[in-house]
Amino acid sequence: MSATAFADELEREKARQRTYDAMQRKARAGHVTGGRVFGYENVEIRLADGSRSHVERRIVEAEAAVVRRIFDLAAEGVGVRRLARLLNDEGAIAPRAQQGRPVAWAPSSVFAVLQRELYRGVVIWNQSRKRDSWGQARRSERDQGEWIRLEAP
Structure with missing residues (x-):
């Protein structure tokens, strides 16, 4: 390994650690470190000079109502397939479509909502x-x- 390749590898490792440390500080401060989650919107918080400080989650009430309904029906014993069908029949707001699929509730989407700790x-x-x-x-x-x-x- 050449000296420059070795130096490059050391710098890459230091950059990785700096990124990890910065993300950890953000997480400990309660700031968003990932993408958007159904039921929430990511809101940029700006400093007095207009520069970006951090991002926080805010509840989107229309989507949160769907999440609450999922938990209520699941508590009554309704399964994920039936829940997905019910939500689609009611025209409930659904998470954004992925991979060219239509915007609709699938059993896997309902299951993911029920498993996500954020909703608890x-x-x-x-x-x-x-x-x-x-x-x-x-x-x-x-x-x-x-x-x-x-x-x-």
């Missing part, structure tokens, strides 16, 4: 690794001791 008032950060020790894209769970858990709206 808990944000979890650092739950998984995106790459293995060789740098290959391979998701793996972290130990629960490494997770950062915070209360959410």
Whole structure:
């Protein structure tokens, strides 16, 4: 390995650690570190000089009503397939479509809502690794001791 390649690798590792540390600070402060979640909108918070400070989640009431309905019906024993069919028949607001699919509720979407900790008032950060020790894209769970858990709206 040449000296420049070695120096480049060291700088890449330092940049990775700086990014991780910054994301950890944001997570501990309760700021959004990921994308949009159904039922919430991401709102940029700006400083007095107009520069971007951070992003926070705010509840979108129309979508939140659908999430509450999912939990209510699931508590009554309604299954995810029947729930998806009910929501589609009612014309309930659905999460955005992915991969060219129509905007509609699928059983997997309902299941994902029921499994998401955020809807129970808990944000979890650092739950998984995106790459293995060789740098290959391979998701793996972290130990629960490494997770950062915070209360959410």
